[in-house]
Amino acid sequence: MIGVLLVNLGTPDNPKTPAVRKYLREFLMDGRVIDIPYIFRSLLVNGIIAPFRAPKSAKIYQELWDERGSPLKYYGEDVARDLQASLGDGYYVRLAMRYQSPDMKSALADMQSKGLKKLIIIPFFPQYASATTGSVYERVMELMKDWQVMPDLSLVSYFYDHPDFAKYFAAKAANYQKDVDFDYYLFSYHGVPERHIRKGDYSKNTCVFGTCCETITEKNHGCYRAQCHETTRRIAAEMGLKPGTFGTAFQSRLGRDPWLQPYTDETIKKLVGEGKKKILAFSPAFVADCLETTIEVGEEYKELFEEAGGEHWQLVESLNNSPEWVGILEDLVKKS
Ligand SMILES: C=CC1=C(C)c2cc3[nH]c(cc4nc(cc5[nH]c(cc1n2)c(C)c5CCC(=O)O)C(CCC(=O)O)=C4C)c(C)c3C=C
Numbered sequence: 001m002i003g004v005l006l007v008n009l010g011t012p013d014n015p016k017t018p019a020v021r022k023y024l025r026e027f028l029m030d031g032r033v034i035d036i037p038y039i040f041r042s043l044l045v046n047g048i049i050a051p052f053r054a055p056k057s058a059k060i061y062q063e064l065w066d067e068r069g070s071p072l073k074y075y076g077e078d079v080a081r082d083l084q085a086s087l088g089d090g091y092y093v094r095l096a097m098r099y100q101s102p103d104m105k106s107a108l109a110d111m112q113s114k115g116l117k118k119l120i121i122i123p124f125f126p127q128y129a130s131a132t133t134g135s136v137y138e139r140v141m142e143l144m145k146d147w148q149v150m151p152d153l154s155l156v157s158y159f160y161d162h163p164d165f166a167k168y169f170a171a172k173a174a175n176y177q178k179d180v181d182f183d184y185y186l187f188s189y190h191g192v193p194e195r196h197i198r199k200g201d202y203s204k205n206t207c208v209f210g211t212c213c214e215t216i217t218e219k220n221h222g223c224y225r226a227q228c229h230e231t232t233r234r235i236a237a238e239m240g241l242k243p244g245t246f247g248t249a250f251q252s253r254l255g256r257d258p259w260l261q262p263y264t265d266e267t268i269k270k271l272v273g274e275g276k277k278k279i280l281a282f283s284p285a286f287v288a289d290c291l292e293t294t295i296e297v298g299e300e301y302k303e304l305f306e307e308a309g310g311e312h313w314q315l316v317e318s319l320n321n322s323p324e325w326v327g328i329l330e331d332l333v334k335k336s
């Protein structure tokens with residue numbers, strides 16, 4: 001039997017303040033997410049971020065929640081079920097979340113009981129970042145360190161370069177292009193502090209946060225910023241976009257340190273200033289619509305764009321529970 005563990009970030013168990021606080025605490029106390037010494041992290045998270053942010057975030061989660069709950073979770077459940085059906089009997093597929101539930105500890109304990117020959121871990125992050133994929137790997141290693149019998153282990157670090165990934169976004173975009181003549185295409189990725197990129201730069205200063213990320217090389221292939229720029233180029237090429245009509249930006253900055261730039265909010269204002277009135281927005285750092293896509297890009301940035309004088313803002317949906325996404329996963333499993 002081959003085990004396939006799909007792991008997404010996680011979401012609160014319900015959209016009320018105590019559950020959101022619990023989720024934020026677990027998430028932000030991860031040393032790969034807020035990478036400062038434990039004592040300062042604990043003061044920051046437990047003393048400031050969790051208590052003050054939780055009530056505000058709970059209101060936003062209430063807006064996001066629907067009759068099935070959090071989309072990030074139910075799309076994952078749909079995809080795990082459909083992947084199991086397409087892979088068939090020789091495979092055992094489980095979904096887990098890095099934070100909150102369903103938790104990785106129970107999922108791995110259950111998988112251990114199947115006596116697996118091989119275990120394939122697929123974190124649900126198209127681009128590699130220490131704060132996401134790196135954290136999932138660390139947790140897998142921690143949870144499996146005492147296994148008496150270790151199966152063959154295969155970890156999928158990223159999949160932004162899977163050809164069907166760019167094809168999916170291009171096809172979804174084409175649905176919107178039928179009705180609107182967009183004058184700009186904006187690709188917005190979750191940001192990380194610049195320091196995270198510097199710390200992972202083992203080949204010594206390949207990333208200077210400039211044109212160095214314009215190609216993927218032997219040296220920078222693990223750089224989140226370079227992978228995001230490459231994702232944009234791949235989708236833009238698939239759509240046949242002309243240079244100057246598309247760009248990359250980074251959202252969701254937290255704290256005062258510099259994060260990856262340009263920031264999406266500033267970019268939107270700049271684009272409107274340059275006369276761009278109709279923008280099609282993409283969120284290709286996420287496989288499922290969530291707070292960061294539906295609310296932040298689909299609603300908050302739309303409002304910002306319209307307030308600045310923009311006329312038409314449209315977000316392209318994530319892979320969610322589409323058959324194309326299940327197909328990409330099946331291919332990743334077969335190639336692992
Ligand atoms: C403080 C630092 C954060 C880093 C670094 C970070 C990286 C990172 N996150 C995602 C994906 C998601 N993040 C989501 C929510 C979210 N992220 C942070 C902080 C950091 N993320 C916070 C505080 C929150 C909560 C938002 C709020 O309460 O207002 C989500 C959404 C989850 C949902 O339930 O909808 C996702 C997904 C990536 C891919 C990434 C690095 C590349």
Ligand SMILES: [Fe+2]
Pocket residue numbers: 190252
């Ligand atoms: Fe995040």
Ligand SMILES: [Fe+2]
Pocket residue numbers: 206207208209210211212213220223225226
């Ligand atoms: Fe770089």
